[in-house]
Amino acid sequence: MEISAFYILIYTIEGFIFGNYAIRLFDSKFHWHLQVSMLFIFYSGLYLLSRLELSWSCNTVTFFAANFCFLLLMYRLTWYTALFHAAAATFLMGISEFIPYSILFSFFHSSGKPNDYFFSLVLLTAISKTLYFTFMTLLAHYEKRILDIPPDKTFFFLISIPIISLFLMLSLFFISENGNLPTFINCMISASAVLLLICNLLVYAADSYSKKRNQSFTELSLQLQKEQDATEYYKLLLRQNENQNILIHDIKKHINMISVLNDKNEPKKIAEYISLLIQSPALKESAHLCDREILDAILCRYQTRCREAGVTFHTDIRSGTTEFVTDTDMTSLFCNLLENALESATGTAEAFIELSVSHRENTPYTVLVMTNSCGSDPFVRHGERLPTSKPDKGRHGYGMKSVCRIVEKYHGEIQNYYEGSTQTFHTILTLRQEP
Known part of the structure; x- marks a missing residue:
């Protein structure tokens, strides 16, 4: 029961990491509710397949296929772009699992209790997923630069958080493996590592949400400013119409002036006067x-x-x-x-x-x-x-x-x-x- 609950949490975290990676980079076809639903379906399928105890190669293929299908269905991507990013996520997932398990496996107590093995597994998995999260965040930052998306000024601050978390998790792992600690303490250490991973994801999600809200607020403010400018523009048009009405009202006086110039036999002045009237902004076309x-x-x-x-x-x-x-x-x-x-x-x-x-x-x-x-x-x-x-x-x-x-x-x-x-x-x- 503990193992099942733990793996459900792990697949949820993996889905969260990949889903946020996709949202940051790609233009979606559907509303985010549908994206979350499809991500849940794909990763639920991955979890169910993992319960069949397939080989690591089969799990790798299914992980790649699920991510590829999700990208192709949910985002406006060509098939080869979706293929690349699904392959990159699969590769980074493999690396993030290989590094901690291969380097730290020697620290397992071969004669330890089953519970000790479970707590060590939880710690190593938390380290692995934090490493996967770090790799995916770095890849997303690199991809943004390629796609000419404005860089995130807080990126280096944010990326330092999972790096520091990795150091803390490693410290917890060494303390747990090299100290003869009670089961209760091992349980707390393992839970602390998982909660530290979740805190990383929550900080990331809160930062993304805050930036999105700030962008929306900025864009709406610009829209309001644009609408206020448009209002002033139309008020200028109204003043122009008013000037046109004044000119029409005074047209009799202008005709009298042209008549006076004509009586004086001054054709050049008449032409200049008529030209000024024609070029007047007040004579522009108007409708009601x-x-x-x-x-x-x-x-x-x-x-x-x-x-x-x-x-x-x-x-x-x-x-x-x-x-x-x-x-x-x-x-x-x-x-x-x-x-x-x-x-x-x-x-x-x-x-x-x-x-x-x-x-x-x-x-x-x-x-x-x-x-x-x-x-x-x-x-x-x-x-x-x-x-x-x-x-x-x-x-x-x-x-x-x-x-x-x-x-x-x-x-x-x-x-x-x-x-x-x-x-x-x-x-x-x-x-x-x-x-």
Whole structure:
């Protein structure tokens, strides 16, 4: 029973080490929940096969095959890349088991009690897995440099922890093997070695989680800053429209001035005056799509972008439906939705985007419905997540997070679905206006 429980723990630790190695380096196809589930299935299979007491060569082959299949199924890798990393993990596993067992085997008491043998086995296995963890961490750091992933500034601090742990475990092993200690003390020493290994993994996991959260926070902060800048941009557009209205209002005066210059027979001055009027920023093209100024500027910009991309753009924004939404939230919400829709629709046959915003009668809810053409189902192989199609996936994908943040802020709901028969993507979003 003790041996079975111990081996279950060991295979769990091995799966944790390899899973974290893969997550750090590769782009996953699925949500992390599915990755953990598949890793559990593969390593549970390895544990069950180990109970059959197969030869070491068979165990090596099955370990390699499980890691290879896991990488190939869960990550966007070519088969030869998955083959290399599975082989590297298998080799490092073999080295990490060979070194401690071959060097320290002579310290076993040949006449010791069965319990002494078990405690020594636990100590050696803890040393072996700590060594495997160290090797895999070093390999991941080296691979990051090859893949041009930004280096981890805390790497040398983190790698020193398992190295120090190895020294402590070796010390515990020598104390246990060379001292005539009671069984209870041997049990505590073995448990201490295992807990020291687990602490290494927990420190590593906590550091990875903290860095991921910090990266997400940084990216969201940059996204918010970008949205604030966009808000200022659209406010500048509004001021431009205002200048245009002023110019139109004053057009009669300009015509009178041209008439005066004409009466004086000064064609050069007339040409210069007309040229100044034509080049005036106030005479740039303008349109009016809704009664909310900041939203009107956003829609006009995307109307122009759609026309340039060959995408038909239709809007139906009912009066007074967005007055309770702040300018910043308005910019963030509609820019992200329209940007994703334009990206999805571009290049499809008969590309179009339809956007409507209306008020649900007798309720405090505003309903936004957007439909756009989409060549393929974005949910396939991604579950409920909407993948980004941008090359640098690590720095994108925050647009929908920003949309969800706004929906939550206004106590609303969002629903997305893909209709295969018409190849269209639908977004239905509600926002609640507080009384």
